[in-house]
Amino acid sequence: MPSDTSRGFGAPPPSALPNIPWEDRPAGSSAVLWRSSRNPIIRRDLIERSNSIFNSAVVPFGDAFAGVFRIDDTTRVMNIHAGHSADGVNWTIEPKTIEWRATDARVGEIQENFTHAYDPRVTWLEDRYYVTWCNGYHGPTIGVGYTHDFETFHQLDNAYLPFNRNGVLFPRKVGGYYLMLSRPSDNGHTPFGDIYLSESPDLIHWGRHRHVMGTRPWTWESTKVGAGPTPIETPEGWLLFYHGVLTSCNGFVYSFGAALLDLDEPWKVIARSRDYMIAPQVPYEQIGDVQNVTFPCAALLDGPTGRLSVYYGAADTVTCLAHGYLPEIVAFVKART
Ligand code: BMA
Numbered sequence: 001m002p003s004d005t006s007r008g009f010g011a012p013p014p015s016a017l018p019n020i021p022w023e024d025r026p027a028g029s030s031a032v033l034w035r036s037s038r039n040p041i042i043r044r045d046l047i048e049r050s051n052s053i054f055n056s057a058v059v060p061f062g063d064a065f066a067g068v069f070r071i072d073d074t075t076r077v078m079n080i081h082a083g084h085s086a087d088g089v090n091w092t093i094e095p096k097t098i099e100w101r102a103t104d105a106r107v108g109e110i111q112e113n114f115t116h117a118y119d120p121r122v123t124w125l126e127d128r129y130y131v132t133w134c135n136g137y138h139g140p141t142i143g144v145g146y147t148h149d150f151e152t153f154h155q156l157d158n159a160y161l162p163f164n165r166n167g168v169l170f171p172r173k174v175g176g177y178y179l180m181l182s183r184p185s186d187n188g189h190t191p192f193g194d195i196y197l198s199e200s201p202d203l204i205h206w207g208r209h210r211h212v213m214g215t216r217p218w219t220w221e222s223t224k225v226g227a228g229p230t231p232i233e234t235p236e237g238w239l240l241f242y243h244g245v246l247t248s249c250n251g252f253v254y255s256f257g258a259a260l261l262d263l264d265e266p267w268k269v270i271a272r273s274r275d276y277m278i279a280p281q282v283p284y285e286q287i288g289d290v291q292n293v294t295f296p297c298a299a300l301l302d303g304p305t306g307r308l309s310v311y312y313g314a315a316d317t318v319t320c321l322a323h324g325y326l327p328e329i330v331a332f333v334k335a336r337t
Contacts (some may be wrong), residue, residue, distance in 0.1 A: 013060040013124050015303035021088035022307055023323055032332040033277045033310065033324040040284050040318030040327065041089050042069075044332055048079075048095060052289055054313030057122040057229075057298040058088060059129060066150040067298070068120040068131050069093050070313070072289075076144055078118040082150045088300065088309070089321070100145055100155035107155050110137050117143060121297055123169040123230040125178070130203075132159070132167040132180070139187040142167030142180070144203060159198070160208050163187050166195075166226035171233070174266060178203050181212065181227040181240070189252070193224030195242065197267045210267035211258060215244075220255045220276045223247045228256060228296035229310065236330055237261055237270045241296045241310060244276065245262045254293040255279035256312065258333050274336040278327075288315025301326060 021041075025034050051072045065085045071093070072078050082119045083093035087186035098117075100186040102108045115136030123130045128146045131153070135143025145155040159167055161295040163185045177199035185193055194214040198206040215222050221244025231238035237260035245252050253278035277300040280292040296312040306326040314320045 015301075016242065016333070017060055017300055017302040017307075019063070019087065020300050020302040020307055021247070021309050021321060022302075023325075031277075031324075032328055033322045035278070035282065036089075036321035036323065038089060039282075039320040040314060041321050042091055042093075042319035044288075044317050047093050051076060052317045053093070053317055054116050054316055054317050055119045055295050055297050056311060057120045058132075058300065058311050059122045059124060059298070060086075061129075061150065064124075065300075066129075067085065067229055067311075068098070068122050068133075068150075069099075069319070070118045070120060072118075072316075078116040080117045080120045080131075082147075082153075087279075093263065100152045100153050103154050103156055105156055109134075110158055111155065113137050115141065116140075118293075119165065119297065121168050121230060125169060125170050130169055132169055134165050134167070137162060139163045140165050140185065142182055159200075160184075163190075164192075165193075166228075168227040168230060170238070170266065171230055174264065175199075176270070177201060179266060180206065181231075183224070184224040191223060192249070194225060194246075195225055195227055201336070212261065212267050213242075213269050219274070220244050220246050220253070220279060221257070222250065228312075229299040231261065231266070232299060232301060232326070233263070233306075234260075234326065234330060236334075237263055238266050239326070239330060239333070241277075241299060243295055248292075252292070253280060254295055256294055256296050258329060260330065260333055270333045271337040273333045275332075277324075277332070278310075280315070284318055284320065285314040288317030290316035294320075 056069040065088045079097040085091045120133040141162040142159040166183040168181045195212045223245040228241040257273040259272040260270040298311040
C-alpha cells in the first residue's frame with residue numbers, strides 16, 4: 001500500500017510521473033515501441049491458484065501504482081483482482097477476487113448471474129478510478145464499477161446488451177457526456193469486430209452509438225479491432241492504442257498499433273497507423289495458453305518527458321511492458337495513415 005495517501009484518494013493522478021517504469025530504447029533499435037528487458041514482468045503463477053495473469057490495467061496511485069488484474073485460476077475461472085506496486089514492475093496482487101458492492105438493488109440482479117470477469121481497464125474520471133471489464137451476463141458484455149482506494153469496489157449496471165467486449169472509458173466528458181468505446185461481438189471467439197463509441201449522461205444509460213473504425217483487409221488488423229488502454233489526450237487528438245487481429249492458417253494473431261481520434265468528436269479518426277507497433281515475435285508472446293497474442297490494456301505517461309509505458313498481456317499467460325516516447329508514437333501514427 002502507498003504510504004502517502006494524500007494522492008489517489010480523490011485527487012487526480014499527476015501528469016508528471018518521474019517514477020514511471022522505464023528502460024531506454026536499446027542501442028541499434030529504431031522501434032517506436034520497444035519491449036522491457038524484464039518481460040514478462042508478471043509471471044503466470046504469481047499468486048496461489050493462478051493459471052495466468054494477463055490483459056491487466058495499471059494506473060498511478062498515490063506515489064506508487066495500483067491495478068486491476070485478469071487472473072484465470074486453476075479451475076480456469078476468469079476473474080479480476082486488485083494489486084499494488086511501488087515501481088510498476090514488481091506487483092503484489094490480492095489473492096482474493098474483487099468483491100463488488102452493488103450500487104443499487106438492481107445491480108444485484110446482474111451479480112446473481114456471475115460467470116466471469118476479464119480484460120479490465122482502469123480510468124481516472126472526475127474524482128475516482130472507474131473499472132470497465134468484460135462481464136459475463138448471458139454472454140460477454142461490459143461491466144462498469146469504481147473505486148477510490150483499490151480496496152472497496154462499487155459496481156454500476158452493465159453498459160450494454162451482450163455480446164460486447166473491450167469497453168474503454170474516456171478520461172473526461174466530451175460534449176457534456178461520458179464516452180465509452182466498445183466492440184460488439186458474438187458469444188464465441190468472434191471472427192469480426194469494429195470499434196464503436198457510445199455516450200451517456202450518467203455512466204448507466206448508453207446511447208448514440210457511432211462507428212469509429214473497422215478492419216483493414218490484408219493487413220495485421222484484417223479480422224477485428226478493439227480499443228486498448230484509456231485514450232490519452234494530446235494536442236493532436238486522442239491517442240488510442242488498439243489491438244488488431246488477423247487470421248492465419250494457425251488461428252488469430254493479435255498485434256497492436258494506435259490511432260488518433262478527433263478531440264471534440266472522437267468517433268472521427270484523424271490518423272491510424274498502417275503498421276503495427278508490437279506483434280507477437282518473441283517466445284513469451286508466441287507461446288502460452290493462446291499462441292500469438294499481444295493485448296494492450298493500460299498506458300502510463302510522464303508528461304514532461306513524453307515517456308510512455310504500455311502494459312500488455314502476452315499469449316494469454318503473462319503481463320508485459322513496452323516503452324516509447326509520446327511525440328514519436330504520434331508521428332508514427334500520422335506518418336503512414
Ligand atoms: C479475446 C479475449 C482476450 C484474449 C484474446 C486472445 O477474445 O478473450 O482476453 O486475449 O481473445 O485469446
